[in-house]
Amino acid sequence: MIARELSATRRPQGPPRLKDVASKVGMSTATVSRALTGRGPVSPGTKRRIEAAAKELGFVASYHASSLASGRSRNIGVVLPYVDRWFFATVLDGIASTLTAAGYDAALYNLQGENFRESVLTDFLLRKRLDAAAVVSLRLAPGETEQLLSAGIPLVGIGGSLEGAPTISVDDLNAGLRATNHLIQLGHCRIAFIGGPPEAGRSFPMSSDRRRGFERAMSTAGLPIHERDQLVSDFTFLGAYQQVKNLLAEPEQRPTAVFAATDEMAAGAILAARDLGLEIPRDLSVIGIDAHPLGEAFGLTTIDQQAHHQGTRAAQLLLRQLAGEPVTAGHELHRAHFIARSSTAPLGSNSSPA
Amino acid sequence: MIARELSATRRPQGPPRLKDVASKVGMSTATVSRALTGRGPVSPGTKRRIEAAAKELGFVASYHASSLASGRSRNIGVVLPYVDRWFFATVLDGIASTLTAAGYDAALYNLQGENFRESVLTDFLLRKRLDAAAVVSLRLAPGETEQLLSAGIPLVGIGGSLEGAPTISVDDLNAGLRATNHLIQLGHCRIAFIGGPPEAGRSFPMSSDRRRGFERAMSTAGLPIHERDQLVSDFTFLGAYQQVKNLLAEPEQRPTAVFAATDEMAAGAILAARDLGLEIPRDLSVIGIDAHPLGEAFGLTTIDQQAHHQGTRAAQLLLRQLAGEPVTAGHELHRAHFIARSSTAPLGSNSSPA
DNA sequence: CTCACTAGTGTAAGCGATTCCATCAGTGGG
DNA sequence: CCCACTGATGGAATCGCTTACACTAGTGAG
Numbered sequence: 001m002i003a004r005e006l007s008a009t010r011r012p013q014g015p016p017r018l019k020d021v022a023s024k025v026g027m028s029t030a031t032v033s034r035a036l037t038g039r040g041p042v043s044p045g046t047k048r049r050i051e052a053a054a055k056e057l058g059f060v061a062s063y064h065a066s067s068l069a070s071g072r073s074r075n076i077g078v079v080l081p082y083v084d085r086w087f088f089a090t091v092l093d094g095i096a097s098t099l100t101a102a103g104y105d106a107a108l109y110n111l112q113g114e115n116f117r118e119s120v121l122t123d124f125l126l127r128k129r130l131d132a133a134a135v136v137s138l139r140l141a142p143g144e145t146e147q148l149l150s151a152g153i154p155l156v157g158i159g160g161s162l163e164g165a166p167t168i169s170v171d172d173l174n175a176g177l178r179a180t181n182h183l184i185q186l187g188h189c190r191i192a193f194i195g196g197p198p199e200a201g202r203s204f205p206m207s208s209d210r211r212r213g214f215e216r217a218m219s220t221a222g223l224p225i226h227e228r229d230q231l232v233s234d235f236t237f238l239g240a241y242q243q244v245k246n247l248l249a250e251p252e253q254r255p256t257a258v259f260a261a262t263d264e265m266a267a268g269a270i271l272a273a274r275d276l277g278l279e280i281p282r283d284l285s286v287i288g289i290d291a292h293p294l295g296e297a298f299g300l301t302t303i304d305q306q307a308h309h310q311g312t313r314a315a316q317l318l319l320r321q322l323a324g325e326p327v328t329a330g331h332e333l334h335r336a337h338f339i340a341r342s343s344t345a346p347l348g349s350n351s352s353p354a
Numbered sequence: 355m356i357a358r359e360l361s362a363t364r365r366p367q368g369p370p371r372l373k374d375v376a377s378k379v380g381m382s383t384a385t386v387s388r389a390l391t392g393r394g395p396v397s398p399g400t401k402r403r404i405e406a407a408a409k410e411l412g413f414v415a416s417y418h419a420s421s422l423a424s425g426r427s428r429n430i431g432v433v434l435p436y437v438d439r440w441f442f443a444t445v446l447d448g449i450a451s452t453l454t455a456a457g458y459d460a461a462l463y464n465l466q467g468e469n470f471r472e473s474v475l476t477d478f479l480l481r482k483r484l485d486a487a488a489v490v491s492l493r494l495a496p497g498e499t500e501q502l503l504s505a506g507i508p509l510v511g512i513g514g515s516l517e518g519a520p521t522i523s524v525d526d527l528n529a530g531l532r533a534t535n536h537l538i539q540l541g542h543c544r545i546a547f548i549g550g551p552p553e554a555g556r557s558f559p560m561s562s563d564r565r566r567g568f569e570r571a572m573s574t575a576g577l578p579i580h581e582r583d584q585l586v587s588d589f590t591f592l593g594a595y596q597q598v599k600n601l602l603a604e605p606e607q608r609p610t611a612v613f614a615a616t617d618e619m620a621a622g623a624i625l626a627a628r629d630l631g632l633e634i635p636r637d638l639s640v641i642g643i644d645a646h647p648l649g650e651a652f653g654l655t656t657i658d659q660q661a662h663h664q665g666t667r668a669a670q671l672l673l674r675q676l677a678g679e680p681v682t683a684g685h686e687l688h689r690a691h692f693i694a695r696s697s698t699a700p701l702g703s704n705s706s707p708a
Numbered sequence: 709c710t711c712a713c714t715a716g717t718g719t720a721a722g723c724g725a726t727t728c729c730a731t732c733a734g735t736g737g738g
Numbered sequence: 739c740c741c742a743c744t745g746a747t748g749g750a751a752t753c754g755c756t757t758a759c760a761c762t763a764g765t766g767a768g
Contacts (some may be wrong), residue, residue, distance in 0.1 A: 017754065017755085018754065018755060018756095019754080019755095027717080027718085028719075028758090029718095029719045029755075030717075030718060030719080030720090030756080030757075031716080031717055031718075031752090032758090033716090033755070033756060033757080034716095034756090037756080040716090040756095040757080041714090041715055041716060041717090042715095042716070042717085043715080043716060043717090046716080046717090061754085061755070062416045062422070062753085062754050062755065063427075063483040064421040064422040064427065064456050064483075064753085064754080064755090065418075065422050065723090065753065065754035065755040065756090066754080066755050066756070067418040067723090067755090067756045068416070068418040068419050068422050068723045068725085068753090068755075068756090069722080069723055069754075069756040069757080070723085070755080070756055071723080071756095073418065074681050075461075078462075082441070082447075083437070083443050083446055083450065084443045084444045084446075084447045084646055084662075085443075086438070089437050089438045089439075089443040090438045092437055092438075092462075093436075093437045093438045093726070096437065096462050096464050097464055097466065098463065100463070105462075106461070106462045107429075107459050107460065108432075108446075108450050108459075108460045108461070108462050109454070110447065110450050110451060112453065129417040129418075129459075139753085180564045209608070211409075213757085236647060237647065237651055238647055238648075238650045238651045239647055241650075241651040245365065271614045271651055271652070272651075274628065293590060293591065293592055294591050294592075294648075297591055297595040297596075297622055297625055297626075298372075298625070308438075325754085347732065350598045351766085371724065371725085372724065372725060372726095373724080373725095381747080381748085382747070382749075383725080383726090383748090384726080384727075384747075384748060384749075384750090385746080385747055385748075387725065387726060387727080388726090388727090388746095388747090391725095391726080393727085394726095394727080394746090395744090395745055395746060395747090396745095396746070396747085397746060398746080398748090400746080400747090415724080415725065416723085416724050416725060417726090418723080418724080419723065419724035419725035419726085419753090420721085420724075420725050420726070421725090421753095422724080422725075422726090422754070422755085423724075423725045423726040423727080423752075423753055424725080424726055424727085424753085425726095425753080531745045594747045632717090706727085
């Protein structure tokens with residue numbers, strides 16, 4: 001019991017209750033509730049009066065009471081492995097702003113440690129703490145997805161397939177293909193690729209499809225892939241910087257182009273090349289993927305995967321499902337956009353960009 | 355009503371209720387609740403049996419029911435102006451991980467648009483949707499803070515003072531002073547400063563104290579500040595890159611050192627200088643503030659403001675207040691740590707770092 | 709002119725916990 | 739040997755809404 005004062009008569013300064021609005025307009029709480037939530041029939045006149053009274057009193061429905069009674073909580077979970085990395089922060093921003101605009105809350109579940117995974121799903125989602133969830137770049141166990149879906153909790157996945165739920169991702173294979181073909185068309189034969197680790201716990205291998213696109217494009221063009229040019233980094237600028245610097249340090253077997261799975265790594269590659277005295281794009285062409293703001297200053301040619309839009313879109317799908325509209329559980333493969341800047345040029349050209 | 359089946363007897367596969375645990379161990383729900391929440395006396399034996407039963411049934415208390423009944427919601431709001439900028443994402447990460455570890459949820463309120471401000475405070479906080487809130491780099495109206503505090507909602511501010519609530523920030527003035535003095539000691543006389551805009555809506559002017567530190571250090575050293583060297587950018591790498599490139603384009607009145615209010619801007623400055631053929635630190639010394647991971651690859655000398663730690667610390671303060679411990683409402687000024695790298699060197703030295 | 713419907717409203721039963729109060733068995737002091 | 743007290747427990751009243759169901763009055767069809 002929080003406030004069991006002198007029965008319901010006195011309530012010094014607490015926020016107004018539904019009851020207060022009801023008595024102010026001389027109607028039952030049922031009608032007031034219907035008027036305010038928009039569920040169930042209420043005559044236009046009554047509705048207007050109730051809304052006015054509610055506004056005047058500054059009434060806002062108790063979140064927990066209404067959630068408990070209705071089973072809906074206007075709270076959507078966003079589950080992701082990192083918040084402090086560009087892609088995730090940007091997707092999160094897209095999701096959160098869309099949800100907020102629709103009157104939903106975004107609750108953040110950062111699964112960096114992997115430790116809280118179980119409790120997040122079991123405790124929060126299944127216990128109706130959340131109405132829906134967006135899962136970013138994380139692999140759910142087959143049973144988990146099913147469990148959530150069958151409990152009627154809409155799900156949407158970003159950057160990795162989620163059995164039975166709609167999924168959004170950029171066409172990574174295609175992006176990898178296009179990036180590589182761009183370099184090949186410019187005459188490059190010896191192309192290095194730098195991506196992330198093949199897999200990290202429950203998170204999706206973020207760059208493997210891009211790597212696959214690279215490999216396919218190379219073999220289609222009949223170009224050999226040198227073991228030495230296949231770099232693996234941690235997606236950071238610094239990591240890529242170091243890897244690429246090592247790679248380029250020996251002039252005799254240096255690639256003429258680098259395809260980095262993300263712009264941050266691409267920018268690191270450019271810096272590394274410059275630190276070795278190479279000129280971009282004269283001595284080395286570099287292409288990335290992301291449209292990271294960093295790339296602009298580096299003149300980085302890249303492929304825009306529209307991270308923010310992916311987030312917005314995911315949120316829309318969830319909202320639509322919550323509104324009762326049927327949403328097909330397929331994979332929504334966004335096509336990425338090529339952004340040509342000055343970090344790539346024809347092989348052997350004299351420093352002028354492509 | 356959500357599930358008014360055949361009275362309470364049938365409940366096909368829904369999650370177990372407190373009642374179920376109670377009947378399993380043959381005790382009242384009151385005792386079970388006490389055992390599980392740890393409030394009120396329960397004999398050790400009973401407690402053990404209850405916990406075992408709860409675990410076996412996979413019982414987890416309904417979030418909304420317990421919030422409604424107890425008035426506590428285990429949900430803490432994080433209010434910030436951006437999520438997709440390094441500092442904020444990092445602080446958020448620190449806050450969220452600390453809260454999650456303590457069993458609290460972090461609800462995200464991104465006030466980028468400024469539009470939702472009112473509703474966030476009024477609707478969510480005051481309606482007991484949130485137990486507490488961390489306000490990052492945002493200025494609350496004097497009345498708002500008071501209203502929240504008097505409603506018993508713990509508040510903590512990061513990066514800007516919040517009347518009546520504990521506040522955390524790095525000592526920006528001191529950091530600005532030290533960064534500038536570092537350059538002065540190296541013999542630089544003509545030092546440029548690049549910071550953010552003086553003020554942006556309700557958010558705190560993020561770099562004005564750093565600028566003030568710069569100005570004070572310069573005047574203490576008797577050095578003139580050239581109007582032309584006072585740059586204002588938008589905190590982005592690209593923005594700083596452009597500004598600094600313009601600044602350095604005219605060789606005759608070029609500063610010999612740049613102090614950037616953030617590492618991202620400092621890195622942009624370095625790139626700009628390099629693009630103009632300048633060598634760092636031989637031709638230009640650059641210092642930043644942040645310890646942004648980007649800085650490492652650029653060899654950027656910087657001052658670490660420990661963004662992640664600030665977040666962690668803020669979360670701890672909130673948790674402590676929620677636990678009933680008194681927390682003094684003062685300003686907690688963290689001292690930043692100097693990180694010497696290779697982007698600064700004595701004026702006129704031959705390329706060897708400081 | 710009835711009758712089946714619908715729209716508008718009220719009554720009251722939950723939602724699933726927490727917690728106040730009463731009850732009751734031990735227990736150490738006087 | 740009695741009593742005030744403490745620790746463990748149960749009964750039942752909330753917390754503040756939503757909504758099933760009952761009811762009334764109007765409305766167009768037959």
